[in-house]
Amino acid sequence: MKETIVIDLKKITAVLIKKWWLILIFTTISFGTSYLVADRYLTPIYEATTVLFLGTENTSLADLDSSLMDTDRQLITDYQHIALSHSVIDPIISNLNLQMTYAEFLENIFITAVEGSRLFTISFQSPDPIIANSVANSLANQLLQSISATVGVENIQILDSAPVPDAPIFPRMLNVLILGTSLGILLALAIIIFAFLLDNTVKNEDDVENLIGTSVLGNIPKVK
Numbered sequence: 060m061k062e063t064i065v066i067d068l069k070k071i072t073a074v075l076i077k078k079w080w081l082i083l084i085f086t087t088i089s090f091g092t093s094y095l096v097a098d099r100y101l102t103p104i105y106e107a108t109t110v111l112f113l114g115t116e117n118t119s120l121a122d123l124d125s126s127l128m129d130t131d132r133q134l135i136t137d138y139q140h141i142a143l144s145h146s147v148i149d150p151i152i153s154n155l156n157l158q159m160t161y162a163e164f165l166e167n168i169f170i171t172a173v174e175g176s177r178l179f180t181i182s183f184q185s186p187d188p189i190i191a192n193s194v195a196n197s198l199a200n201q202l203l204q205s206i207s208a209t210v211g212v213e214n215i216q217i218l219d220s221a222p223v224p225d226a227p228i229f230p231r232m233l234n235v236l237i238l239g240t241s242l243g244i245l246l247a248l249a250i251i252i253f254a255f256l257l258d259n260t261v262k263n264e265d266d267v268e269n270l271i272g273t274s275v276l277g278n279i280p281k282v283k
Contacts, residue, residue, distance in 0.1 A: 075252075093240065098232075110217075111199060113134055114216070143168070148164055191223075
């Protein structure tokens, strides 16, 4: 016959309150460990972003219709592919003396079209904020030259050059600390509750009644 485990929430709550010091210890250790790992062992990654605009100074709002916007969106897609070509990337790797291959370069570049507009961004990620900044701006300039030489038009402009990033996008210290601290608290709660469920010692009259299934008629007081 299988035994049924009855979980008394009031008892568990009382045990958790009683073991507050254990929860505090686990929380403190997990907080410190999370900070140490993020500060010492995780390589920070910086991202620099350049914003480009598809259009010319002579383009007015009155000239924009749905067909022109559709054409511009297609051009942005074409220009994204050009930006990822060897003709654009190889000179940047060479000029900036980057110690990476073409394939490694592609893993760190992100080109995104801004929905509903003629804007798109070029972002580059690197452990060095100066390299991230130099590559993002060089890539934008190299793309303009390549489009002019390949397509024969100059309908794209740099709206915002990439500044040097002053904070990494990874790791985000606050997120790491919140996650680490939460795991510490959950671990402490799990240990306390698990130990409580495994503890089958008799502590009071209620435990005796639950164990033998009958009421306790009396008890013998402890004599000092």
